[in-house]
Amino acid sequence: MTSNLASVVSARDLGLTFETGDGPVTALTGVNLDVKKGDFVSFIGPSGCGKTTFLRVIADLEKPTAGSITVNGTTPESARENRSYGYVFQAAALYPWRTIEKNIALPLEIMGYSKAEQQARIARTLDLVNLSGFGKKFPWQLSGGMQQRASIARALAFDADLLLMDEPFGALDEIVRDHLNEQLLELWDRTNKTICFVTHSIPEAVYLSTKIVVMSPRPGRVTDIIESTLPRERPLDIRETPEFLEIASRVRDGLRAGHSYDE
Amino acid sequence: MTMREKFLPVLSIVLAIVAIWYVAAVYLNAPFERDTAARAGTTITFSEIVPKTMFQERPVLPAPHQVIAEIWDTTVNKPITSKRSLVYHAWITLSATLVGFGIGTVLGILLAIGIVHNRAMDRSLMPWVIASQTIPILAIAPMIIVVLNAIGISGLLPKALISTYLSFFPIVVGMVKGLRSPEQIQLDLMHTYNASSAQTFWKLRWPASMPYLFTSLKVAIAISLVGAIVGELPTGAVAGLGARLLAGSYYGQTVQIWSALFMAAALAAVLVVIVGAAHTAVLKRMGARP
Numbered sequence: 001m002t003s004n005l006a007s008v009v010s011a012r013d014l015g016l017t018f019e020t021g022d023g024p025v026t027a028l029t030g031v032n033l034d035v036k037k038g039d040f041v042s043f044i045g046p047s048g049c050g051k052t053t054f055l056r057v058i059a060d061l062e063k064p065t066a067g068s069i070t071v072n073g074t075t076p077e078s079a080r081e082n083r084s085y086g087y088v089f090q091a092a093a094l095y096p097w098r099t100i101e102k103n104i105a106l107p108l109e110i111m112g113y114s115k116a117e118q119q120a121r122i123a124r125t126l127d128l129v130n131l132s133g134f135g136k137k138f139p140w141q142l143s144g145g146m147q148q149r150a151s152i153a154r155a156l157a158f159d160a161d162l163l164l165m166d167e168p169f170g171a172l173d174e175i176v177r178d179h180l181n182e183q184l185l186e187l188w189d190r191t192n193k194t195i196c197f198v199t200h201s202i203p204e205a206v207y208l209s210t211k212i213v214v215m216s217p218r219p220g221r222v223t224d225i226i227e228s229t230l231p232r233e234r235p236l237d238i239r240e241t242p243e244f245l246e247i248a249s250r251v252r253d254g255l256r257a258g259h260s261y262d263e
Numbered sequence: 264m265t266m267r268e269k270f271l272p273v274l275s276i277v278l279a280i281v282a283i284w285y286v287a288a289v290y291l292n293a294p295f296e297r298d299t300a301a302r303a304g305t306t307i308t309f310s311e312i313v314p315k316t317m318f319q320e321r322p323v324l325p326a327p328h329q330v331i332a333e334i335w336d337t338t339v340n341k342p343i344t345s346k347r348s349l350v351y352h353a354w355i356t357l358s359a360t361l362v363g364f365g366i367g368t369v370l371g372i373l374l375a376i377g378i379v380h381n382r383a384m385d386r387s388l389m390p391w392v393i394a395s396q397t398i399p400i401l402a403i404a405p406m407i408i409v410v411l412n413a414i415g416i417s418g419l420l421p422k423a424l425i426s427t428y429l430s431f432f433p434i435v436v437g438m439v440k441g442l443r444s445p446e447q448i449q450l451d452l453m454h455t456y457n458a459s460s461a462q463t464f465w466k467l468r469w470p471a472s473m474p475y476l477f478t479s480l481k482v483a484i485a486i487s488l489v490g491a492i493v494g495e496l497p498t499g500a501v502a503g504l505g506a507r508l509l510a511g512s513y514y515g516q517t518v519q520i521w522s523a524l525f526m527a528a529a530l531a532a533v534l535v536v537i538v539g540a541a542h543t544a545v546l547k548r549m550g551a552r553p
Contacts, residue, residue, distance in 0.1 A: 061451055080457055087455040093448045097470045097549035106466065110456045138550035 008072060008162055008194045009035035009058055015066030016053060026219035027053045031067070033213065033222065037161070040188055040195045042205035043213045044251060045258065050220025051198045051213075055164050058196065059087050072162070083111060085162040086155030090170055092147035094139040094154075101126070101135035104154045111158055125153040128187060145176040149183075156191070163195045170200060178236060181207055185234055202255075203239055206230075206248045214251055216258025224254035284327050291323040292316035325518045333522040346502070353526050355503040356491050359419050360534070363426020364487040368480065370427060371434025378435070379442040379468070380460065389439075396432050400425065400490065405497040422494035422503075429490040430483035437479030441472025473549060477542035484534045492527060504530075 014031040017024045028050040035041050043051035056062040057069060060076035071079035079085065086107075094103045101122045108118045126132050129149040139147055148168055155163060169177045181204060188195055199205050205212050206228070214224040228247060230238060238244055289312070296315045300307035317326045325333075337349035345351060374392065377384040404425050411421040445467050453463045495505025504523050511520035547553075 059455055061454060080455065083457060085455070087452070089448050089452070091448055093446075093452050095449065095467070095470070097473075097551075099550065107456045109466070110453075110458045110462050140550075140552050 006037060006073065007034045007070070008037050008039070009033065009069070009196065011054075011067065011069045013067035014054075014057070014064050014069050016050070016057060016062060016064045017066075028057070028064070029066075029219045029221050031222050033225070035194060035196060035211075037194055038192055039211055040185075040197065040209050041211045041213060042197045042199055042209040043215060044199055044202065044205045045215030045220075045255065046200075046217055048217035048220065049215040049258075050217070051215050052166050053220065054215075055166050055196060055198050059085060059164055083107075083158060084160055085164050086158065086160045088148075088152055088155050088163065088165040088168045090167045092139070092144075092151040094147055094150060096139055099136050099138055100131065100142070100150045100153075103139070103150060104135075104157050107154060107158050113158075121157050125156045128156060128190070129153045130183065143176075145172050145180060148172065149180065152184075152187075156187075156193075161193055163193050165195065165197045167198050167200065169204070177201075177204070182236055184208065189232065202248050202251050206244060206251060207234065207236075207239055212247070212251055214254035214258065216255070223258040224250075226250055226254070281327055284324075288322065288324045288326040289313055289316045292319055295319065295323070321515045322517055325521050329518050330521045330525060333518045334525060337522065349507070349522060349526050352502055352504050352507050352523070353530055356488070356495065356505065356527070357530060359422035359491040359494065359503070360426055360484075360487045360530075362419060363423035363490055364430050364484055366423065367427040367430030367483060367487065368434055371431040371479070371483070372438055372476075374431070374435045375438030375442055376464075378439050380464075392432065392435050395428070400429060400493055403428070404490075404493050408494065408497050422491050425494035426487040426490035430487040433479040433482040433486070434476070437475045437482075438472055441475025442468045444475065445471045470549065473545060474542075477538065477545065480538045481535055481542070484538050485531050488527065488531050488534065 011031050011033045014028060014033075015026070016028040017026050031050075031054065043054060045051050053062060057064050058071055058076060060071075060080040069076060072082070072084045074082075094100070095106065098106065104122045104125055105118050108121060113121065122135060123132070126135055129152050131146060131149055131153060134142060134146065134150075139150070142150065152165075152168065169180050172180065184195075185208060197205075197208060210228050210232075212224075212226040212228065213222055214226065215221065216223045226247060230243060230247070293312050293316055296307060296312045316322070318329070319325075322329070334349065337347060341348040341350075343350040343354070374388065378388055379385075407425055407428070408421045411417065411424070442464075449467055449471075450463070453467055458466070491503070492505040492508070495501075495503040496509055504527050507523035508520055511517065511523060
C-alpha cells in the first residue's frame, strides 16, 4: 500500500484522440492532474469537454493516445485487473433479472467471495445506502433514485478504495438529488474512499468536492482546478454561505472562460 | 375480462368456420351423388343430396362430424399399440419431433455462441445458415433419408435430423440477437470487474438472451413437427402422421387425411402452449414485470 499522501490518480500531458469517419476528434488534450487519497474530486464542464472520457480512461474503458496516467501507482489496466475501483454509471445499469441483493452480489461472485462473505457485504452496503429491506426486490420495483443507490452499493461491495461516478444523479429530480448528495458525503466520510465525480451541476460540484476540476470542450481540456475551502462537515444549507457562493462563482467564471466564441 | 367476453368471440369464429365447412362439404360432394344418380338413370333432388353428402365413404371434403368420428374412433376406440391408432402414429411423429427439436436447439445455441464470440465464424457461418433454409425441405428430405439409410442409419434419427435441419435456424438467428442484446453499459460494467468471457457469458449474455431463446423455441417446435411429418413421407409410409397422410392420399381416404391433419395441428398447438408456459415460468423466475 502506498502512503496516505500518494496520488491515487496521476495524469501527465494526457491526451486522447478518437479516429472517426469525419477525421480525428480530440476528446482530451494536455491533462495534468493529481488526485490524492481521500479526495472528492468533481469534474465539471459542458458536453464534449471530455470529463466522462477522462473517467473512462482512469477505468481503462478507453485507452489514452498521448501522455501518461497512473492509477494506484500502476497502469489503468493493472488497476482494473486488481479491481481497485468501483464504477457508477449514468444509468443504474442493474441487471433486470437479478434482485437488488443479487445485483450487489454480481461483482462479489465474479471476484470469488464466499457465500457468507457475500451475504455480510450485501447487508452492509445496503445499509450504507439506506436500502435495507429492499434486497429481495427486483430493480423495476424501485424508484430511479433507489436504483441509483443500489448501483452505488454494488460499486461499494468490494474493497475498492477509488469510486468513479459518471453523473450518477444526472437523471434524477432536484429533491432526490439533494438527498443523495447529502448521503454520498456522509458515505464518503464514513468509508474514507477517494471519489472522482463527473457532473453538469455547479452547486453539486461545489457542495460535494474537496477539489473541482473545470473543463472545456473542443478540444477537451482542464481550464481550472479549484481547491475547496469548505469544511468536511457540510450541512445542505452551507450552499447559502458566502464562501460557497464564492467558489461557485469561480467555477462559473471558469466555465464561461472555457467556452469558445462561436457559441 | 369475464369468461363470457373471452370465449364469445372465439366461439362465434369456430361456429362460422364449421358452418362454412358444412356448406362447402355439400357443394363439393354433391357432384358425386348426381353422377351416381345419373348412372342409375334416376333423378335426385337437392333435399335428397344433402344428407348423402354428409356420409360419403370417400368424400372430396369430409363433413366435420365425419372427421370428429374418425378421430374419436382411432384414438379412444383403438388400443394405443395398434397400428390403426392415431395416438400411436402421433407418438411416432412426436418422438422424432422432440429428438429433432432437442438436437436443433443445442446445435442452434452452440452455433450462436460461436458466431457471437468469434469474428471469423460470424463472417463465414451466417451466410451458410441462411442458405441452408433457402433449399426446399421437400427436396432435401428424401436425400437425407436415402443417404443415412445407405450408411445404416434408419428409423427415428433420419426424421429427427430433418426436424433439426428446420429448427436450428430460428434458434441461431434468435440467439445471435439475444446474446448480443446486452447494452454497452452492462458490458462495460463486466469489464470494470475484470470479468472473464465465461463470466460475462453466464452472468450477462445468457440471461439477457432468454426472451429471445423462448420466442425462437416457439417457432422451432412447430417447424420441428413439420420436419418430422415431411421426413415420414419418403420412408414408404410405415408409421407416423406423415405416413397416415401419405396412405390416406394413396387410397383416397380423405377422412383419414383430415383426421391426421387435425391431430398434427392439435399436437403443434399443445407443443407451442408447453413452450409458452415454460417461457412465462422462466421469465417470472427472472423477475419480469407481471
